[in-house]
Amino acid sequence: MARPFSVTEIESKWQSRWLEEGTYNVDNDDARERFYALCMYPYPSGSAHQGHVRNYTFGDLVVRYQTMQGKAVLTPFGFDSFGLPAENAAIKAGSHPRIFTEARMEELKSSVLKLGAVYDWRRFVYSHDPEYMKWAQWIFIKFFEAGLAYRAMAPVNWCPGCATVLANEQVLGDGTCERSGDVVERKNLEQWFFRITDYAEELLNDVDALEWPERVKTMQRNWIGRSEGVEFDLALASDMSQSLRVFTTRPDTGFGITYAVVAPEHPLLERLTTPEQKTAVDTLVAYASSASEMERTASSDAGAGLDKRGAFTGSYVINPFTGEQVPVYVADYVLGTYGTGAIMAVPGEDERDYAFAQAHGLPIIRTIEAPADVEGSYSGDGPHINSGFLDGLFIAEAKEKAAVFLEEGSNGLRKVNYRLRDWLVSRQRFWGCPIPIIHCESCGLVPVPSDQLPVVAPDDVVMDKSGQSPLATHDGFRNVACPKCERAARREADTMDTFTDSSWYFLRYTDPFSKDKPFDPVEAAKWMPVDQYIGGIEHAILHLLYARFYVKALVDLNIAPGIEREPFKRLFTQGMIRLDGAKMSKSKGNLIAPEKYYPTVGADGLRVFHLFVGPPADDVDWTDQTEEVIEGCARFIDRLVRLAEGFDVNFHEESNAEDLSVTQAVHRTIARVTTDLDRWSYNTAVAALMELLNTLSKNARSPEGINKGVLDNGIDTMLLLLAPMAPHITAELWEQRRPAESSVHQQSWPIADPAMLVEETVTMVVQVNGKVKARLEVAPTISEAEATSIALAAPEVVEALEGHAAQRVVARPPRLVNVVK
RNA sequence: GCCCGGAUGGCGGAAUGGCAGACGCGGAGGACUCAAAAUCCUUUGCUCGAGAGGGCGUGUGGGUUCGAGUCCCACUCUGGGCACCA
Structure with a gap:
């Protein structure tokens, strides 16, 4: 593809200028309003892949856009540089992980620079830096x-x-x-x-x-998994002074307890096991703790559908609701690490208990009236049955009464349990x-x-x-x-x-200069919380949860006093890039390296592609068509360059009605792009700019031509709006056109003139029974009565009504009138 | 199994309950050229029709509404998360 300018020359010129001038360095005493923009701490996997490109394209857009909005933007970079892949590679090659890691850090850093992403490199942080390790250990x-x-x-x-x-x-x-x-x-x-x-x-x-x-x-x-319930004692039938403590969220189903279960790890198991049952219990316990443990718990199948292995212990406990004896089993479907490691089993209302009861021939009692078509357990609501003092009550009320009953007679204690583990x-x-x-x-x-x-x-x-x-x-x-x-x-x-390293790096970024502390809380408080955090959905649980925990703990330990307890105010999760249906990643080896695009479409072309290809949150399928779309994005830049350089353009002196409509289009585009960037609708922002370019070039290339001032204003505005997306070419064109002024990136974001957003006429659609029959040009201020009368007078409407009177007219001036025949 | 998304032309995608398909890719035709590439212009949902024009159309089936891609109900398919957490 022949391009109207030298991509490599221009891109490397601006990249070195931003780096050398430290254009995006920002000091902690900056007086402007602050904005902390951050992409997730990357693992240095080598040269960037398209996922990185997408991430840093979005991040850099935010940085440049917020800067043009007049803010002091904190834009740091660093590496999550510890990790197993480097260690494995070192073992294989008989080398040192540091050598691998640092080489890959250099590669990724150079990739990011070639993309034109800008950072305050004075704040560079990486996990295996002894300075960083020192404070990581100090926090520990x-x-x-x-x-x-x-x-x-x-x-x-x-x-x-x-x-x-x-x-x-x-x-x-x-x-x-x-x-x-x-x-x-x-x-x-x-x-x-x-x-x-x-x-x-x-x-x-x-x-x-x-x-x-x-x-x-x-x-x-879901990960934290809070559940409210009651912990209480089941007295042993053989010795009423002893008991088995269980946890349940459904105390209301207590009349349906037909057995109890302890986890294989349960401390009381040995005492519960009678000599006759010892062999069966030991077999079960051995199985549960064997090497195939993971096969037991992890399965692609539904948990309740798994084999319900278990053994009778020989002991019995008393159901406090009925006073009856029920057998105690040991089973691996009860986890030693959750609740008390023991449960009351209610097969009538619990799916897993039902499966176990079926497998082991245990009785099943319904305590809630289930709809006629329900087979198996029923966990929905309904009136209680077979439940003594709870009969007729629905779940909410029955739970409360049952809890009080357990509190009074069985050492019951209301408790909240979490799925989250330390x-x-x-x-x-x-x-x-x-x-x-x-x-x-x-x-x-x-x-x-x-x-x-x-x-x-x-x-x-x-x-x-x-x-x-x-x-x-x-x-x-x-x-x-x-x-x-x-x-x-x-x-x-x-x-x-x-994950401990990535749990506080964003705090170190705010003040990487401190030698005597991990960060100065006063400096950190100036920037925290992060205004816009950007990263992949794959970190939705672990990293984000750990970092949230770290910050709360650091505040409580007075290491970060005065800092917001939540580190990331706004989070955006970008979609992943897929190739042939699989996530594009280094470990899968299905990468399309961005490097191949830099000499041809350039970083600008690749960035515009990532912005334009679809909603930023959606996944991107990399297909045969993708190459062509990328070229289309470069073509858009080329068309802008040609127009800016006056290629094939005609001018006229006086400004006419066409010129006014061009200027209006410019202002409409300012408004559209601004709202689109604010709501992360980057694909439509690019589309709006493409439309504006079409309008400008159509007018400029027409035989009548365009007023020069109008075209210049249109192009300058486009350069400003496009600057955060395609930073190199916009900087270059701006410098050519306005050599005396500071860079496009130091300009203020344009503001639409409200007067230019008002249209003289709008197209009003007239429908008959919801079908479009006519389009009329009307004043935007048209009244409902006026709209109705001109709609009814339209020949197409008269014809469609076939002499009938309109039953009803719905007027929504100035956009639409619907006549109901 | 549970919890979230999603489904719109040949493709990626646009559309505060009000003209479905913006913008782009691809296709078709044309201009320029000895020719090609590049560039520029026109056109492009499907379908019937020579044409004017008509009919159909946002996964399926219902509903609400003057009006539904958009709201409600029930499904189908699909992507993802969790998964014996009592």
Whole structure:
């Protein structure tokens, strides 16, 4: 494609100018209104892929647009540079993860620069920077001292093929390892946790006020999974002084309890098991804790449809509602980690209990009248039956009465439970931030003194596949004197989950200059919360939840006093790019590198494509047609260049009616593009600019020509409106046309003149029975009576009425009149 | 199974309850050219018709309304999230 200008020359000229002049550097004492625009902290995966391009195109548009709106825009960049892929690559090549990571950081940085995205590079932050690690560890210690970080035994995901522990997100839905495909096993190890559950209630409540996509908010709510219920005791039939504590959200169904179930891990299981049942129970427990654990819980099938394996313990408990004895089972469908690890089972109203009762021949009693066509359990509302003092009541009222009953007689306690678990933050990996704790036999867990931070892993570590942290076998690293008693002690060998790094980087950006603290709360408060956060939907739960937790905790620990408790005011989640139906990603190897477009359509052309291809939130299918659409976007830029350079343009002196309508179109476009950019409708904003270009060029190329001032104003306005989308060519053309003025990017965003938005005439549609019969040019101020009378007088309407009188006339001046025959 | 989205020309997509298909891609025709590319112009939902013009049309079936792509009900298909959380 021959283009009317040199893409590479112009783009590299402006890119180096923005970089050298620090055009988008912004100081913390800037007097303008502030705006914090942020794209999610990227993992340095090498050169950018189209997903990055899309992300940074949107982010850069926001930065440049808000700058033209007169704001001081904070636009930082950095890297989430710790992580397993670099470690695996290093093991394979016998190299060091830092070498891989830093090479890839350079690649991605250069990709981003070639896209023309602008940042305040003085604020550059990356996770494996010792300066950053120091404060990451300092925060960990603060969490530890406040009891927010603790150690406990926990089951972790172990991949036998990779001989390493995996993060939850690396385990696929079917319980296999995303890399090797092996079935992931469960191992019990002592691990570090953050007490995120302390914040469950606040994390849930604060979701409501966030300006986030509704589906992301829903996903967060579901993940936290709040449920209200009652915890109470089921007395053992053999010894009424002993009891089994259970949790239920449906106390109203208590008359339907026909058995109870404890989890295989339940501490009381051994005592509940009678000698005759011991073999059956042991078999079940062995099965539940076996290597195929993940196969048991993870399934593509509905949970209730899974096999309901279980065994009778030999013991009985008393149903407090009926006084009857019911058997206690052990079953793996009850989780040891939720509620009390034991349940009352009500097969009549619970799907899972029903399946279990069917499989084990246990009685099923309905306690709510179900519609006639319901087979199996019924969880809907209805009057209670077979329920003594609850008979006739509906769920809400019955729940309340039943709760009071349990409170009075069975140690009942109303309780709220969450699905959310504490955050397991330790990783047996090398390429992460070391946990700054020393294990001392006499002093216990001792934080590394702050003057010894950061704890940095030594380079001469052997990274093998033993499965324990490579740091664990490095004596130089591990052996250390206890900071308290100075006796021989050992350093923690685990590193932190990389999600901890991305949980506060946006705070460090606000003040990366502080040497004596992670960030100055006063400086951070000037910028926080982030006004516009932009990223992929894949982070809808984990990253966003963790970062929200971090900020709340940092405020409460007085590390970030005065900062908004929610870090991200507005979130936009872009759609993903798909190739042949699969998400485009490095790991799938189905990338279309943006580099190939820079010499041809340029960054501007590629950016306009990403804006124009469809709604920013929607997924993009990369197809055969895509290349042609990208070229179409470059063609749009070329047509603008030719028009701006006066190619084939005719002028006339006096300004005429056509010129006025062109100027009106210019102002209408200002109004449309502005509202479109504000509501993230970038595809229609580009369409509006294409339309304006069509109007300008049509008039300028007509034999009568156009008034020069009108055309110049039209082109200048287009350059301003297009500047955030195609920053290079607009800067170049602006400089050519107005060499004495400052850059297009330093201009104010244009404002539509309201007088120019008023049209002299509008087309009024006249319908008969909803079918369009006539179009009339009328004044926009036309009255209802006037509109009605000229509509009825229109020949097409008279004809359509065939002499009948109109039954009814609906007039919506000035746009429409509908005559009902 | 539960919870969210989505379904509009050949394709990507536009449309505060008021002219369906803006804008672009692709197609067709033309201008320029020895020719091609590039560029520019015209045209392009389907269908009947020589034409004027008519009929049909936003996944399906109902409903509300003078009027529905848009609102309501019931489905179908499709994408995603969660998934034995009591």
